[in-house]
Amino acid sequence: MEKPQPHIVVQDLTLAYGDSVVQRDLTFTVGRGDIFIIMGGSGCGKSTLLRGMVGLQRPARGRVLYDGVSFWDAEEVVQQRIMRNFGVLYQSGALWSSMTLAENVALPLEEYTGLSAGQISEIVSFKLSLVGLAGFEEYYPSELSGGMKKRAGLARAMALDPEVLFFDEPSAGLDPVSARMMDRLILELRNSLGATIVVVTHELASIFAIGQNSVFLDGATKTMIAGGNPRELLTSSADPRVRNFLTRGEAAAAS
Amino acid sequence: MSVNRPDDKTLRICLAGDWMLGSDIPQAGVITGEIGAGPRIERVTFCTDSLGGWDTGLLTFLVKVLNYCSGDGIVADRNGLPGGVQRLLTLASAPPGMKGARREPARISVLEWFGGAALGFWRGLLEMTEFIGEAAVAFVRFITGRARFRRSDLFVTIQQCGAQALPIVSLISVLVGLILAFIGAIQLRLFGAQIYVASLVGIGMVRALAAIMTGIIMSGRTGASFAAQLGTMQVNEEIDALKTFGISPMEFLVLPRMIALFLMMPLLSLYADLMGVLGGFVIGVTMLDLNFTAYYNKTAESVSINDFLVGIFSAAVFGVLVALSGCMRGMQCGRSASAVGKATTSAVVTGIVSIVVAMAVITVICHVLNI
Numbered sequence: 290m291e292k293p294q295p296h297i298v299v300q301d302l303t304l305a306y307g308d309s310v311v312q313r314d315l316t317f318t319v320g321r322g323d324i325f326i327i328m329g330g331s332g333c334g335k336s337t338l339l340r341g342m343v344g345l346q347r348p349a350r351g352r353v354l355y356d357g358v359s360f361w362d363a364e365e366v367v368q369q370r371i372m373r374n375f376g377v378l379y380q381s382g383a384l385w386s387s388m389t390l391a392e393n394v395a396l397p398l399e400e401y402t403g404l405s406a407g408q409i410s411e412i413v414s415f416k417l418s419l420v421g422l423a424g425f426e427e428y429y430p431s432e433l434s435g436g437m438k439k440r441a442g443l444a445r446a447m448a449l450d451p452e453v454l455f456f457d458e459p460s461a462g463l464d465p466v467s468a469r470m471m472d473r474l475i476l477e478l479r480n481s482l483g484a485t486i487v488v489v490t491h492e493l494a495s496i497f498a499i500g501q502n503s504v505f506l507d508g509a510t511k512t513m514i515a516g517g518n519p520r521e522l523l524t525s526s527a528d529p530r531v532r533n534f535l536t537r538g539e540a541a542a543a544s
Numbered sequence: 545m546s547v548n549r550p551d552d553k554t555l556r557i558c559l560a561g562d563w564m565l566g567s568d569i570p571q572a573g574v575i576t577g578e579i580g581a582g583p584r585i586e587r588v589t590f591c592t593d594s595l596g597g598w599d600t601g602l603l604t605f606l607v608k609v610l611n612y613c614s615g616d617g618i619v620a621d622r623n624g625l626p627g628g629v630q631r632l633l634t635l636a637s638a639p640p641g642m643k644g645a646r647r648e649p650a651r652i653s654v655l656e657w658f659g660g661a662a663l664g665f666w667r668g669l670l671e672m673t674e675f676i677g678e679a680a681v682a683f684v685r686f687i688t689g690r691a692r693f694r695r696s697d698l699f700v701t702i703q704q705c706g707a708q709a710l711p712i713v714s715l716i717s718v719l720v721g722l723i724l725a726f727i728g729a730i731q732l733r734l735f736g737a738q739i740y741v742a743s744l745v746g747i748g749m750v751r752a753l754a755a756i757m758t759g760i761i762m763s764g765r766t767g768a769s770f771a772a773q774l775g776t777m778q779v780n781e782e783i784d785a786l787k788t789f790g791i792s793p794m795e796f797l798v799l800p801r802m803i804a805l806f807l808m809m810p811l812l813s814l815y816a817d818l819m820g821v822l823g824g825f826v827i828g829v830t831m832l833d834l835n836f837t838a839y840y841n842k843t844a845e846s847v848s849i850n851d852f853l854v855g856i857f858s859a860a861v862f863g864v865l866v867a868l869s870g871c872m873r874g875m876q877c878g879r880s881a882s883a884v885g886k887a888t889t890s891a892v893v894t895g896i897v898s899i900v901v902a903m904a905v906i907t908v909i910c911h912v913l914n915i
Contacts, residue, residue: 343788369790377788383781387697397789400692445785 296321296485297342297453302351304337310349311337314512317504324479324486326496326503326519330534333508335489336380336457342487343455344372355453373401376446376454376484380461382438384430390417390441391426397448416444420474436467443474447482454478456488460495472498493537497523505531545570547578553586555579557609560594563602572608579618588613590624603632675872679802682794686803691795701804705766709812712765716757717749717816721823724748729832738832742842745824751851752858754816756903758809759862763895767870770801771891774874775884783875793875802867809863810856817855850915858906862899869894 311334420440460468873891
């Protein structure tokens, strides 16, 4: 397989809240068009890493490069331009609760495109139907179930056809069928839009179903201890912590 | 429960009956006392043949006994315990998943507490300055027409903090006018100067009280609601979502709220002026037998345009202060339900304190300028 062009490069990244370091010395590369998994146990700093990558939390040290441009060293105008190519799906959907679904999806379009109201509403309906929410335009987020909120959040994240899509625990809180639907949707987005996709998750089924590349964060040593294709990691990794995680603890039980 | 010693070095604890929470369970101290009482014990065994039902009550008792034993170098033989109890005890004694996860309850000396509080106060001041700066930048962008927010949000907020506040503002201002007139009337009647109640109420309400009362009402009503709204948005990651779309929360959320209160507070205060004078009038007519025209004329004569302008100006300042403190506490909110509660409380406190301080400053300035 041809090696993809690097899209996001993370170098020596250290993330901290005040004095307490969450993760240190992270270095990895996300190829263009890859589905990249950030995995690790609960509370190991996966979401914090994501916040550092999408520009919400300045890292204590290190760089995040998008197409060779260092995000945190760039001027605000450049940061804004880079962020415009992001779509982020938050853990709980994070829909703006005072607006209907249609207004939620339309807001980025109104901000960044010169499209007419008619065109925008067509796009909004299309994006909502992509995630299986056709006809829910006038609903408020509080009227939806958790899974629907997540899908609506995805529709909003896709509004501007972003180059990079970030997912924070996309299948957490979903039933197995919806979770699998989410996985299929992620694959489809990569295949059809060519988007680079970064997924924070600890759902093994998703990791093996969609992951092409990954980084494994360890909460005890506060750094990454493995990386690569998750299926290859399962067969080849010698690290008991990684094997243990990828086999739901059965590796440890067997030994 | 009974305790016996099959031999010199062994203590046998026999458990009988129901060991449930809420029933009368013996203290672990009985066992430790027993161990300490006789000759040196090296083994503890259990017999549970006549043990009835058990729950956490038994487990916590056993954990204490076992911890005491291991601390004292005594071998505890758990074989006599029921299987379920043994398995749960093993689970509970497993090492914690994360190293260093255990926290000792912090003990802080008075000096440390003062130091921490002082540093916290300084950090708070810095954050406040930063927030005011950002709000000012957003306002400049609004003036130059570059700020991005939804017009409909502005109108909804104007409605919420304008028209919908009228009932409570009416009630409070009428009552304040009434109280003022009532207190004044008692004193002024001594001199036969009842008519000056009109001046007292007029100047008092128009120059200061209407603005202050409206400010305090709006701080409790609207400032708190701003803090709760923005705080919940923070908890729900909605503010993060705005940021990743490159939309400034200062412009999108804070600016419309600030403008709405800045516009509505003077109007509400004007309305409160009227209501307060009305309250005074009721007392003047019913208690002091003043006639309508006399009261009106006295009010019109004593309230100057300066009083009026100072009142309206103060109200506009209070509007900005209330909006700023509400939005600031909301944006600084942590990521939990209790943090939203704290943010709301803190918004109201900050709002009221800043209103009173601002009023003092305005009064001094007016005095110096002879307004």
